[in-house]
Amino acid sequence: MAKASRKRNKDPLWLQALPFASAVLFLAAWEAVVRLKGLPPIILPAPSSIARYLVAMIADGSLPYNLLVTFLRIMAGFLVAAVFGVLFGVLMGMSRVAARVLDPWIAALYPLPKISLIPLLIIWLGTGEAYILTISAVTAFFPILISTYAGIRQTDLGLVRAARDLGASARQVQMKVVIPAAVPSIFSGLHLGMGVTIILVVAAEMIGGSNQSGMGYLLIRFGQVMETEKVFATLVVLAVFGGVIIKTQQRIDGWIAPWAAGRH
Amino acid sequence: MDIHVENLVQIWDDGGDGIVALEGISHHFRSQKLTCVLGPSGCGKSTLVQIVGGIETASGGTIRIVDPARPGEVARPGERSVMMWQNLNLFPWRNVLDNVAFGLEMAGVPRRERYARAAEMIATVGLKGFEHKQCSQLSGGMRQRVALARALIMDQPILLMDEPFAALDAQTKIVMQEELARTFERTKKTILFVTHAIDEAILLGDEVVVMTARPGRIKEVIPIDLPRPRSQDLINTPEFGAYFDRILHLIREEVLNAMLQQNEAVDG
Numbered sequence: 001m002a003k004a005s006r007k008r009n010k011d012p013l014w015l016q017a018l019p020f021a022s023a024v025l026f027l028a029a030w031e032a033v034v035r036l037k038g039l040p041p042i043i044l045p046a047p048s049s050i051a052r053y054l055v056a057m058i059a060d061g062s063l064p065y066n067l068l069v070t071f072l073r074i075m076a077g078f079l080v081a082a083v084f085g086v087l088f089g090v091l092m093g094m095s096r097v098a099a100r101v102l103d104p105w106i107a108a109l110y111p112l113p114k115i116s117l118i119p120l121l122i123i124w125l126g127t128g129e130a131y132i133l134t135i136s137a138v139t140a141f142f143p144i145l146i147s148t149y150a151g152i153r154q155t156d157l158g159l160v161r162a163a164r165d166l167g168a169s170a171r172q173v174q175m176k177v178v179i180p181a182a183v184p185s186i187f188s189g190l191h192l193g194m195g196v197t198i199i200l201v202v203a204a205e206m207i208g209g210s211n212q213s214g215m216g217y218l219l220i221r222f223g224q225v226m227e228t229e230k231v232f233a234t235l236v237v238l239a240v241f242g243g244v245i246i247k248t249q250q251r252i253d254g255w256i257a258p259w260a261a262g263r264h
Numbered sequence: 265m266d267i268h269v270e271n272l273v274q275i276w277d278d279g280g281d282g283i284v285a286l287e288g289i290s291h292h293f294r295s296q297k298l299t300c301v302l303g304p305s306g307c308g309k310s311t312l313v314q315i316v317g318g319i320e321t322a323s324g325g326t327i328r329i330v331d332p333a334r335p336g337e338v339a340r341p342g343e344r345s346v347m348m349w350q351n352l353n354l355f356p357w358r359n360v361l362d363n364v365a366f367g368l369e370m371a372g373v374p375r376r377e378r379y380a381r382a383a384e385m386i387a388t389v390g391l392k393g394f395e396h397k398q399c400s401q402l403s404g405g406m407r408q409r410v411a412l413a414r415a416l417i418m419d420q421p422i423l424l425m426d427e428p429f430a431a432l433d434a435q436t437k438i439v440m441q442e443e444l445a446r447t448f449e450r451t452k453k454t455i456l457f458v459t460h461a462i463d464e465a466i467l468l469g470d471e472v473v474v475m476t477a478r479p480g481r482i483k484e485v486i487p488i489d490l491p492r493p494r495s496q497d498l499i500n501t502p503e504f505g506a507y508f509d510r511i512l513h514l515i516r517e518e519v520l521n522a523m524l525q526q527n528e529a530v531d532g
Contacts, residue, residue: 161319162353165346166367166418176370180357259356259398 045229054233062218063237070201070214071241073129077136078197082190085141089148089189093182094174099149110146114139114200118207127208136200140193147192151185152178184260187253194249198242215241265331265344265421265454267293267316272325274311284479285311289325291473291482295332298448298455300469302462304515304522308480309458310350310426316456317424318342331421345422350430352411354399360386361395364413385413389443405436409443416447425457429464438496441467449493462515466507467494474514477522484514 027047033039034046041049057063092099118135125131155178163177205216215238222230253260274286285308293299293316301309314320316327318341329339346367354363361382362369368378386395389409399407408428415423425444429437445468448455459465465472472486490503498504 156353158349158351158353159355162347162349163355163366163370165317165319165342166414167370168366169370172370176366177355180355183357257357259400 042226042228045232050229050232050236053229054236057230057233063234066214066218067237067241070205070216073132073136073201073205073214074194074197074245076133077201078140078194080133080137081140081144081193081197084137085144085189085193086148086186089145089186090152090179090182092145092149093152094178106142106145110142114142114196115203118204122208128211131208132201132204135204136197139200140197143192143196144186144189147185147189148182151182151189154185155181183257187257187260191246191249194245198245202238265329265339266295267422267454267456268326268328268330269293269312269316270326270328272312272315272327273323274308274315274320275323286315286322287479287481289480289482291485293454293456294471295454296452297470298457298468300465300472301456301458301475302460302465302472302511302515303475303480304477304519305460306478306522307475307518308478309475312475312480313347313424313426313456313458316341316422317345317347319347329422344420345424346415346418346420348411348415348423348425348428350427352407352428354407354410354414356399359396359398360391360402360410363399363410364417366414367418382413382417385417386410388416389413403436404432405440408432408436408440412443412447416451421454423453423455425455427458427460430460437464442495444468445492445494462508462511463499466490466504466511467496467498472507472511474511475518477518477525483518486511 031046031048034044045053054063088098088102092102114135117138121131121135125134159177159181160173163173168176201214202216202219205214206220211217215234218234219231219238222228222234269289269291272286272289273284275282275284289312301312303309311320315322316329327341329341329344331337331339355366358366361379364386365373365378365382368381373381383395386392389412391406391409391413394402394406399410402410411428429440432440441464444455444457447453448468457465457468459468466488469488472488474483474486475481476483486507488507490498490507
């Protein structure tokens with residue numbers, strides 16, 4: 001039995017190697033095209049030269065520093081959004097009064113592209129940290145709130161009835177059934193929220209960015225002076241960083257609520 | 265506990281005249297007996313036990329639940345009963361131990377005591393060693409045992425079972441039927457067991473209440489006069505065969521009626 005399942009999970013070696021082969025082949029083709037056609041690096045630098053710049057930027061500390069700054073901003077925006085989003089989502093799910101009071105605001109603000117608030121926020125808050133935090137937190141707030149609310153509303157009635165039958169009071173039903181049952185939805189809201197926080201922080205660093213730091217700022221600055229290798233190097237780091245954040249979040253989900261992993 | 269059901273009516277609101285799910289059900293479910301409620305799909309047999317269990321409220325009629333030893337005290341529906349559900353309704357975020365201990369936790373029993381009692385109950389249903397497994401890691405039959413333990417730990421005199429074994433494979437079903445029979449003989453609970461399987465009803469029941477197709481009425485009550493403890497071997501005896509034929513005859517009419525109703529609903 002164990003042997004059979006091991007066999008099934010193990011693809012043949014060439015199939016396992018295919019993703020790497022595909023990546024290597026693509027990079028080799030890219031390198032070849034750039035060299036053979038003699039493309040100027042401003043338009044399209046070769047992977048080898050991007051790699052050289054990448055190493056240099058890591059060595060001189062500019063990439064690690066700006067990545068850290070962006071990371072801290074993302075965490076700040078995400079945490080604020082997560083706390084308020086889950087809180088208001090639970091509140092709306094449990095209290096019809098709260099749902100009625102908050103509903104028009106959500107209906108009005110949710111469809112609005114949050115990025116269109118940037119001019120207003122810059123007028124009110126300037127272009128410093130407060131502005132970056134606000135724009136990212138406000139954007140992430142809505143998907144977290146709506147997923148939490150939906151999760152609470154969609155609780156399996158059978159579980160609620162079973163809990164009541166086993167003697168749970170109305171309050172116990174809320175705390176011991178409705179909220180835990182909403183955890184998969186809350187997690188999917190937090191994943192959506194993390195995604196938009198990353199986007200909005202980088203975008204805000206590009207547009208405001210009076211602090212002249214962060215990955216968004218690097219991208220805009222290198223772009224303006226046409227240091228295309230550095231733009232690519234920054235993008236590579238940003239892509240890896242995004243992947244790591246998403247994987248880490250999945251790990252944390254599985255650690256907090258193993259039963260919910262992969263259900264959202 | 266004796267359960268006296270008198271002229272029970274349940275009408276579902278459908279925006280019009282309403283759908284009559286139960287139409288004048290009267291029956292005395294006898295104390296410390298296992299009564300099987302048998303009927304075609306949609307006949308309202310689940311609704312009946314849910315009303316007895318206080319999970320739903322009837323549109324009309326009365327239920328009197330009394331301990332024959334104390335005829336003066338009448339219990340509310342649900343007060344002295346616990347339900348085992350068709351789809352089990354185990355809490356997926358709780359492990360086996362915490363699922364079984366749920367009722368005790370709600371009642372404020374301290375952690376140490378409720379875990380001790382839950383562990384004991386888990387051992388009783390044959391799941392020792394699985395206390396800390398997630399329910400999703402268990403097989404169908406094991407999940408049934410968790411649900412049974414979660415109900416039994418409430419220590420209520422009435423156990424309501426709504427087709428709990430319907431989704432099991434044939435072999436597991438046999439094992440669970442034997443488990444239930446043993447539990448019944450050991451605990452002397454009053455059990456209402458909803459099923460659509462004739463053999464299951466005869467094998468388990470002291471009495472089989474056969475219901476009609478919608479609107480649900482009681483068609484016939486058949487006492488099962490077979491000695492306990494019963495085993496699967498009973499199925500090959502002529503007595504079992506006689507009960508089976510009799511009930512099959514009753515049920516066939518009702519299933520045909522139910523199919524005709526469905527066709528009318530589709531055509532109309």
